[in-house]
Amino acid sequence: MTADVVVVGSGPNGLAAAVTMARAGLAVEVFEAAEEIGGGLRSKALFRADVVHDVCSAVHPMAAASPFFREFDLVARGVELLRPEISYAHPLEGGRAALAFHSLARTCERLGPDGRRWEALMRPLLDRSRGVVDLMLSGRPNPAADPLVALLLAGRILRHGSPLATRQFAGEEAAALLSGVAAHVVGAMPTPASAAVALLLGHLAHGSGWPLPRGGSGRIAEVLAADLAAHGGRIHPGQRVTDLRRFAGVRAVLLDVGAREFLTIGQELVPAGYRRMLRALRNGPGAAKVDYLVSGPIPWAEPLVGRAGTVHLGGIQREVFRQETAVARGRHGDTPFVLVVDPCAVDPGRAAPDGQRPVWAYAHVPNGDPTDPVELVTARIEHYAPGFRDTVVARRGVSAAALESYNPNYVGGDIASGAVTVKQSLLRPGPRWDPYRTPMRGVYLCSAAAAPGPGVHGMSGYLAARSALRREFGIRSAPPLGPAE
Structure with a gap:
């Protein structure tokens, strides 16, 4: 595979991570299990073609x-x-x-x-x-x-x-x-x-x-995907990833998935200690x-x-x-x-x-x-x-x-990808100084299962991308995200 970076999942955090990496000049490929991108940002017609419903989130304080998103500037x-x-x-x-x-x-x-x-x-x-x-x-x-x-x-x-x-x-x-x-x-x-x-x-x-975004939450996913495409990134919908070994040789893999899905994808590659930590993440x-x-x-x-x-x-x-x-x-x-x-x-x-x-x-x-x-x-x-x-x-x-x-990330309907408790807010997904980096070389967790947790804020993806840029590519300065860049 010729990509520098692979992102698994095209929810708001996955797209934020992909945009950040592509803005840094890297070749980015995004794999999405569903036929539509966006994760919690999906909008679609359910009962009649001229009425659009928000499938997951509808209102977006973050x-x-x-x-x-302040720097990405949705309004512009x-x-x-x-x-x-x-x-x-x-x-x-x-x-x-x-x-x-x-x-x-x-x-x-x-x-x-x-x-x-x-x-x-x-x-x-x-x-x-x-x-x-x-x-x-x-x-x-x-x-x-x-x-x-x-x-x-x-x-x-x-x-x-x-x-x-x-x-x-x-x-x-x-x-x-x-x-x-x-x-x-x-x-x-x-x-x-x-x-x-x-x-x-x-x-x-x-x-x-x-x-509320005019026209529905899907508008946010659309502009994130458009920016990714403008910087050479590609999204592959309808391709569920089941084994991380598929991306052997890729320098950085960022997973916008929940803890249980991470273990499924990682299989025996996940070290025992990290596996225990993810299994201890309690669902809400x-x-x-x-x-x-x-x-x-x-x-x-x-x-x-x-x-x-x-x-x-x-x-x-x-x-x-x-x-x-x-x-x-x-x-x-x-x-x-x-x-x-x-x-x-x-x-x-x-x-x-x-x-x-x-x-x-x-x-x-x-x-x-x-x-x-x-x-x-x-x-x-x-x-x-x-x-x-x-x-x-x-x-x-x-x-x-x-x-x-x-969405397999919503275990038992837990849309927060883990109970929002004091412990699981401060130490999400567990007691690690860098909550995004995993013990697996080049593999990062960028979903709501990592800090700062749930919400359409893009920060788990953005911060995971910043961590991967520093450690895997030696890029310490954050790339500009604004539309004029």
Whole structure:
């Protein structure tokens, strides 16, 4: 094989790694098991040809904020990141809803006495947002980090990642609003890990936002693939890699795969100690997906919810904590935490001429749960949006167990490629100074199973590529990533 670099997997991290290597002047080949590239960025028509659905991720706070995407500059490449007026909403009983406007001031106005507490929580993080993002996505201890940022985060993580979390707000709205963001950890709550997720995503809701790419998430994969092609790289879809020995002689192989798939591909080449470390990486709860084709906007009891980019259905704070902790322990519940996105609320062009439109929803369920989630998720939306059932034209459910069949990296439906715990966040995939380099010569792990973990940020791929450039090619300076380069 004549390639300098092989990347296995074309998810956001695999494409970020490939782009970085190709920008350094290396010959790059990408192998993707599926017929479509993009991994968690795939978009496709499911029920009718003129309505596009996001197959995995739909909303992308990190695409506007991560160091990789800041330099790559999606907007300059023609990707419109549509920032909703209301980043996320959290309906409550009685037709009420907590709303996180992009405007911090408007958010605080609606929170009453808790407005000042919300301002005190978020404003210092917003003032140092770039430092917060860079620290949390650095992938390893960062001596150059702003010590004030670390201090700000430490105090807030202590308060909101412990039983003290239940005492931080006087009313239900603010507490529910933050717990809904924290639930993106997909694990037990409250914990330091859930608090860190809440602080990162929560402050971005009032900063660079929680945008949706116009036309669907696939637009991000398209421009990454286009940049790779412009620098001589090639992608081979529909080619699943089952044996690393296929790439003998290639100087660097970067694997955008989960820990279990890594062991499958590596086979007996993986040293025993590294094999034990990957096997010890614990999977988190599963996600069960439902795609809907509906005849019109979701009829939320609180109409303002319909202007939000993301909606969290979980009830008040103690209900979110109880349900998410139960799921993390493998127990079912009749009121799962559900995330809902109506893309047309932000991107009206996603609707068909007759008004039919996509709706995207995920429920958090125990790992490996085989239950079809359609009825469970539909009931949760109907509870806060009476009449929703009557708008449904078509629907498709994918259980947590089936999600693994769609993508073998999602073991048991774990879309995070490993539970997001304190230990597995700081030492991901294990206790190694360079989390990307493996004991196998020239082989690197560049997926969400490595630091900094899940999310469409490209940082695991970018940082793995930087490590491989230094060690395998003696290239210490990062190549420029901007569109003008």
